[in-house]
Amino acid sequence: MQRRTSKVSDAVIRRLPRYHRYLEELVRDGIKRISSKELSRRIGFTASQIRQDFNCFGGFGQQGYGYNVELLYNEIKKILGLNERYNTIIVGAGNLGQAIANYTNFRKRGFEVKALFDINPKLIGLSIRGIEILDIDKMGEFVRDNDVKIAILCTPRENAQQVAETLVEYGIKSIWNFAPIDLDLPNDVIVENAHLSDSLYVLSYRMAEREKENKEK
Amino acid sequence: MQRRTSKVSDAVIRRLPRYHRYLEELVRDGIKRISSKELSRRIGFTASQIRQDFNCFGGFGQQGYGYNVELLYNEIKKILGLNERYNTIIVGAGNLGQAIANYTNFRKRGFEVKALFDINPKLIGLSIRGIEILDIDKMGEFVRDNDVKIAILCTPRENAQQVAETLVEYGIKSIWNFAPIDLDLPNDVIVENAHLSDSLYVLSYRMAEREKENKEK
DNA sequence: TAGATTGTTAATCGATTAACAATC
DNA sequence: TAGATTGTTAATCGATTAACAATC
Numbered sequence: 001m002q003r004r005t006s007k008v009s010d011a012v013i014r015r016l017p018r019y020h021r022y023l024e025e026l027v028r029d030g031i032k033r034i035s036s037k038e039l040s041r042r043i044g045f046t047a048s049q050i051r052q053d054f055n056c057f058g059g060f061g062q063q064g065y066g067y068n069v070e071l072l073y074n075e076i077k078k079i080l081g082l083n084e085r086y087n088t089i090i091v092g093a094g095n096l097g098q099a100i101a102n103y104t105n106f107r108k109r110g111f112e113v114k115a116l117f118d119i120n121p122k123l124i125g126l127s128i129r130g131i132e133i134l135d136i137d138k139m140g141e142f143v144r145d146n147d148v149k150i151a152i153l154c155t156p157r158e159n160a161q162q163v164a165e166t167l168v169e170y171g172i173k174s175i176w177n178f179a180p181i182d183l184d185l186p187n188d189v190i191v192e193n194a195h196l197s198d199s200l201y202v203l204s205y206r207m208a209e210r211e212k213e214n215k216e217k
Numbered sequence: 218m219q220r221r222t223s224k225v226s227d228a229v230i231r232r233l234p235r236y237h238r239y240l241e242e243l244v245r246d247g248i249k250r251i252s253s254k255e256l257s258r259r260i261g262f263t264a265s266q267i268r269q270d271f272n273c274f275g276g277f278g279q280q281g282y283g284y285n286v287e288l289l290y291n292e293i294k295k296i297l298g299l300n301e302r303y304n305t306i307i308v309g310a311g312n313l314g315q316a317i318a319n320y321t322n323f324r325k326r327g328f329e330v331k332a333l334f335d336i337n338p339k340l341i342g343l344s345i346r347g348i349e350i351l352d353i354d355k356m357g358e359f360v361r362d363n364d365v366k367i368a369i370l371c372t373p374r375e376n377a378q379q380v381a382e383t384l385v386e387y388g389i390k391s392i393w394n395f396a397p398i399d400l401d402l403p404n405d406v407i408v409e410n411a412h413l414s415d416s417l418y419v420l421s422y423r424m425a426e427r428e429k430e431n432k433e434k
Numbered sequence: 435t436a437g438a439t440t441g442t443t444a445a446t447c448g449a450t451t452a453a454c455a456a457t458c
Numbered sequence: 459t460a461g462a463t464t465g466t467t468a469a470t471c472g473a474t475t476a477a478c479a480a481t482c
Contacts, residue, residue: 011473013422017415021397035439044399047439048475055441063440064482080418081425099316105397105414111421150420173427176420180238180322182261190427192420196411197322198234201297203367203393203409204328205230208298210390210407228449252463264463265451272465280464281458 008056015053016080018043023073035066085110087147088176091163092154093118093126093133096178100152101128114146136163140170150174157181225273232270233297235260240290252283302327304364305393308380309371310335310343310350313395317369318345331363353380357387367391374398 022043026034036047043050054060054067060075061067077083090097093116100106101113116133118124126133134142142148151172155163160179167175174190177183180197239260243251253264260267271277271284277292278284294300307314310333317323318330333350335341343350351359359365368384370377370392377396384392391407394400397414 008426009473013419014415016422017412017418018399020418021399021415037439046475048477049473051440051442052474059441061440062482063480064438066439079422079425081421081428082418084421084425086421086424095316095319099312102312106417109414109417111417149424174420174424176417182235182238190420190423192416192423194411194413194416195234197326198231198238199409199411200323200326200328200393201234201237201299202230203391203407204298204301204303205233205296206407206409207303207366207391208296208301209225211298226449254463263451265453266449268464268466269450276465278464279458280456281462283463 012053012056015045016076019050019053020073020076020080020082023069023076026069027073031069033066034069034072036061039067082109085112086149087112087114088150088152089114089139089142089148090116090152090154091118091136091139091167092116092156092159092179093120093123093128094154094156097152097154098128100154101131104129111150113152114148115142117142139166143167143170143172148172150176153177153179153183155179229270229273232262233293236267236270237290237293237297237299240286240293243286244290248286250283251286251289253278256284299326302329303366304329304331305367305369306331306356306359306365307333307369307371308335308353308356308384309333309373309376309396310337310340310345311371311373314369314371315345317371318348321346328367330369331365332359334359356383360384360387360389365389367393370394370396370400372396 022039036050039050040047045053051061054072057075057079060072088111090101090113093101097116097118101116107113113131116128116131117136117139118133119136123133124135143151151167151174153160153164153167153175157179160177160181161183164175164177164183164185168185168189173188175183175185175192177191177193178196180195182193183191185191239256253267256267257264262270268278271289274292274296277289305328307318307330310318314333314335318333324330330348333345333348334353334356335350336353340350341352360368368389368391370381370384372380374396377394377398378400381392381394381400381402385402385406390405392400392402392409394408394410395413397412399410400408402408
């Protein structure tokens with residue numbers, strides 16, 4: 001139960017996907033090396049922060065030279081676990097669930113949707129890009145038999161907690177949660193929220209703030 | 218250009234939608250008053266932080282009593298700008314764009330999708346919940362004629378920057394960006410990112426981290 | 435070798451938590 | 459009045475930035 005692992009802060013972790021994106025672009029553009037200064041100019045973090053961030057995971061650079069783009073990109077990929085493949089299921093085959101099943105980018109990155117589940121008899125039996133929508137009653141069996149590592153939760157808010165508990169019973173340890181609710185689950189279950197409405201409300205907050213500023217003038 | 222407005226930090230702002238959610242639940246459950254201590258127990262922020270956060274916007278509580286749930290809920294709603302209505306358009310009518318158009322929750326909150334836009338002739342002319350998919354060439358005209366306040370950007374990464382620039386030319390000042398790219402736009406344009414893959418990668422990071430911890434044992 | 439740039443330590447800044455006087 | 463709980467100031471903690479020695 002000890003926690004030796006020098007915990008990397010959440011702030012750093014949430015910057016990693018952005019590094020990944022920019023490094024991918026550099027690779028795409030055929031750029032071979034980059035300094036923290038130049039990366040700073042592009043990505044918008046300070047050079048100091050960039051070096052600090054990378055050094056949470058070990059030194060990937062070389063004094064006087066900078067960073068080898070390809071090497072750094074591969075390291076970040078590995079840190080993010082993007083060298084692995086993960087079987088996933090989508091629970092809740094409504095519009096959002098179907099959209100995610102349809103979204104090929106995730107599959108390209110190693111996240112493969114093996115099935116969708118729903119309670120709606122009208123949906124059960126349909127296929128999205130060759131992925132079947134199954135009865136939610138079959139979920140437990142499916143999880144056990146198909147080495148499912150991630151559940152993508154796209155049910156309405158009302159059902160989310162209960163469905164999540166069921167998933168955990170069946171051995172799921174990672175949930176990507178789109179339902180607008182904070183799941184209450186055992187500590188060893190990893191939950192990452194994609195609360196779209198929270199994000200939209202921040203946008204609307206900033207609009208309201210702007211409005212207020214303009215009035216005050 | 219002066220910035221007198223006592224700027225509320227991003228950390229506080231990003232907690233507001235969560236307060237909103239919990240307060241809504243309290244209202245739904247018919248609870249009339251709540252102390253920061255009890256709210257802390259439910260929401261998981263410290264009582265101290267809760268009081269600090271609310272006091273960024275003025276004192277909504279009463280010593281010895283706590284907070285009136287309904288009043289507080291309405292204040293948070295107002296702060297988030299959720300007492301307003303906003304006309305929106307969705308640009309990019311692929312799976313994600315369609316899913317968002319279909320998602321009735323946003324409309325209930327005052328975000329009304331007036332049209333979708335796409336370049337794909339197969340999609341143009343179709344309707345999603347009575348909302349038409351129009352040719353992207355009509356976008357400028359539509360924005361001008363329909364008091365569109367928010368553009369929801371759901372194009373592929375490759376087109377996002379260019380489409381965003383066009384939107385800004387037509388007067389759009391707020392963009393909810395689902396494309397996996399950081400848009401480079403004038404400072405007065407409000408951009409809120411909903412980078413789904415970034416969120417997924419954080420999940421996969423935590424899985425990889427867990428894996429490593431287990432190995433080290 | 436001289437110049438560039440990292441890795442890392444120290445300084446600063448901002449956000450969170452604790453404490454408590456004010457007051458309902 | 460006594461008890462509860464806020465609003466707010468002060469203390470602490472953690473994250474970001476600056477500085478610089480190490481070194482390619």
